[in-house]
Amino acid sequence: MIVDVLPGRTAALEQVSSLELPTKRDEAWRYAPHKALGALTFGPAAAPAAVPADVDAQIPEIEGPRLVIVNGVFDPERSRLDATPSSLRVESLAEATDEAVVGLLQREYDAAEDAFSIINRAYGTGGALVLVDGRVDKTIHVVNVVAPEVPQAATAARVIVEMAEGSAATLVETRIGSGDVGACNIRTEISLAAGASLEHIVLQDLPTTQIHLGRVDVVQAADSCYQTRLFNLGADYGRVAYHVHLAGEGAEADLSGLYFGFGDQTLDQQITVVHAAANCRTSQSYRGVLDDESTGIWNGGVDVRPGADGTDSVQSNDNLVLSRRAEVNTMPRLEILADEVSCQHGATVGELDEEALYYLRSRGIGQAEARRLLINGFADQVMDDLHDDVLRTWIAERLGPDHA
Amino acid sequence: MLHVKNLTASVGEAEILTGLDLEVGAGEVHAIMGPNGSGKSTFAHALAGRDGYEIAGEAILDGVDLLELEPEERAAAGVFMGFQYPVEIPGVNNMYFLRTALNSVRRARGDYEISARDFLAVANEAMELVEMKEGFLNRSVNAGFSGGEKKRNEILQMAVMQPRLAVLDETDSGLDIDALRVVANGVNSLRGPERSMIVITHYQRLLDYIKPDFVHVLVNGRIVESGDHTLALHLEDHGYADFVADDAALSGAPA
Incomplete structure (x- = not known):
């Protein structure tokens, strides 16, 4: 029995019993592990009796306000919400009950809902609320922890971000986990008012037994600027789907990311950028490194709606395949229904450069070290403008299987 | 110091080095010249250890x-x-690469590793040698470098690594006269009684700047003539025709 029933949630709960999960025939879910997804048990969020001991060390020590969610439930002990500036309201979603928030929770999006986003609406009672009105200098950090107490347990959480006109902030979302087979379903909903700007970094590194279903919906007003970097570094199935809707003229979105798979992981990025207004600029730039029997998916779409004249979009996806059994699926998609549009896209799949390997080895660098240098060099180009050393180190330590 | 004896190298059916003999003493500079396709680069790579060749014979260093x-x-x-052709490696910092290289070699020899701070002094000295500006070390290895910068980077690496045997494969190719002078100066200042060099070149021009102790002519995968630096001058005037014809006659192949 859910007590604080909201209209949106009631409807979602009604749908949950009759939901049909996506199948191989759904393009956006083609490479998902359908059997494993079907075996998951979603339910109301419930904090674990104890948070596993290895969780704390996994959280990057970023200065600034921090909100931690474990299995969909706010964890006050690990959170740090005192001393937030007046331009920022960040709090646990379950506790935020004022009318303004209720409206935000029921926001509808242009992008289609799917079974897991409906599950998120139904069970995602917990999460983070981030309201920014002004310039926030400290990085806002939202951490999601998956710690299943029984196998196949899955929880949902929501992160609601509201950027007021002309405001600016940096948000880091970290998704980590510990313990048994399980999953999280996290939806981040971001709205940028005119002239607002948000830097949004997603760090995703679940254990190889767990499933990460991430969805990010972004709606942008005129002249707003959304910049996001995804580091999809580990999970049995690690999925992040972005739906970025540029609704106001002159908005800009810059999406980039790195996925780094090993073992039999599947790392899935589903990107859709919708140009619904004139003179917007977007870029998508993703890199993948796939080792062992891992699979990487990059499905990047640009949808230019009628009237979105003067659209400028660029897409690129480059992949480094380190093993004959690894697999990459790269799919740039374009749908253009406007004039005076410039849309470029390119995708590459390559192996480690043998000549470069030899060059490094001829300088005395051993084979394993030389490989690592080249792989990190390839991956590092996604981090070019990432200046926070804490983040850089966190990411660098998680490239490849060494840390597992 | 270096004894190369009956060195052969082939790729599939193609025999590229056909029994190369060379003796290089400590502190000597040997120039190897030869027409295109004579096996000069293959010889350099055979010494450095590139994959993909079937190699036999001896190459004994110390x-x-x-x-x-x-x-x-x-x-x-x-x-x-x-x-x-120095390889471009985007994303790998030149300074980090150099320090990793030096410390890998030091570790292999049982020496202590050099700290980032001490390395900076080593690197700066090497930079001066090849007249490089400071930002050079913060760029990715050879990525987007001009031809001259790439070759200077090679000499910079050589200065940092302080090798016992330097094999310079067509270091002069693609250099204008100023860059050639810088590279040659770098090489000359690295000459020493304990360091030997094999300078592979197509043209005599480089040898105006780097005076070799010996000059060898490589044709069809082996050394067919050796002499002092005057041999290079002879080649400049007469080309390789004499040697190519002689060698063809010798091996019974059609000229």
């Missing part, structure tokens, strides 16, 4: 058979090869 070693082990044994 008593160690290089042919038994991996490329990184050869570097630790003191071999440095200056590439004709």
Whole structure:
């Protein structure tokens, strides 16, 4: 029995019993592990009796306000919400009950809902609320922890971000986990008012037994600027789907990311950028490194709606395949229904450069070290403008299987 | 110091080195010249340890058979090869690369590793040698470098690595006269009684700047003539025609 029933949630709960999960025939879910997804048990969020001991060390020590969610439930002990500036309201979603928030929770999006986003609406009672009105200098950090107490347990959480006109902030979302087979379903909903700007970094590194279903919906007003970097570094199935809707003229979105798979992981990025207004600029730039029997998916779409004249979009996806059994699926998609549009896209799949390997080895660098240098060099180009050393180190330590 | 004896190298059916003999003493500079396709670069790569060749014979440096070693082990044994086409490695910082290289070699030799701070002094000295500006070390290895910058980077690496044997493969190719002077000065200042060099070149021009002790002519995968620096002048005037014809007659192949 859910007590604080909201209209949106009631409807979602009604749908949950009759939901049909996506199948191989759904393009956006083609490479998902359908059997494993079907075996998951979603339910109301419930904090674990104890948070596993290895969780704390996994959280990057970023200065600034921090909100931690474990299995969909706010964890006050690990959170740090005192001393937030007046331009920022960040709090646990379950506790935020004022009318303004209720409206935000029921926001509808242009992008289609799917079974897991409906599950998120139904069970995602917990999460983070981030309201920014002004310039926030400290990085806002939202951490999601998956710690299943029984196998196949899955929880949902929501992160609601509201950027007021002309405001600016940096948000880091970290998704980590510990313990048994399980999953999280996290939806981040971001709205940028005119002239607002948000830097949004997603760090995703679940254990190889767990499933990460991430969805990010972004709606942008005129002249707003959304910049996001995804580091999809580990999970049995690690999925992040972005739906970025540029609704106001002159908005800009810059999406980039790195996925780094090993073992039999599947790392899935589903990107859709919708140009619904004139003179917007977007870029998508993703890199993948796939080792062992891992699979990487990059499905990047640009949808230019009628009237979105003067659209400028660029897409690129480059992949480094380190093993004959690894697999990459790269799919740039374009749908253009406007004039005076410039849309470029390119995708590459390559192996480690043998000549470069030899060059490094001829300088005395051993084979394993030389490989690592080249792989990190390839991956590092996604981090070019990432200046926070804490983040850089966190990411660098998680490239490849060494840390597992 | 270096004894190369009956060195052969082939790729598939094609025999590229056909029994190369060369003796290089400590502190000597040997120039190897030859027409296109004579096996000059293959010889350099055979010494440095590139994959993909069927190799036989001997190449012994200070008593160690290089042919038994991996490329990184050869570097630790003191071999440095200056590439004709230095490889661009985007994303790998030049400074980090150099320090990793030096410390890998030091570790292999049982030496202590050099700290980032001490390395900076080593690097700065090497930079001066090849007249490089400071920002050079913060760029990715060779990525977007001009031809001259790439070759200077090779000499910079050589100065940092302080090899026992330097094999410079067409270090002069693609250089204008100013860059050639800088590179040659760098090489000359690295000459020493304990360091030997093999300078591979197509043209005599480089040898105006780097005076070799010996000049060898490589044709069809072996050395067919050796002499002092005047041999290079002879080649400049007469080309390789005499040697190519002689060698063809010798091996019974049609000229």
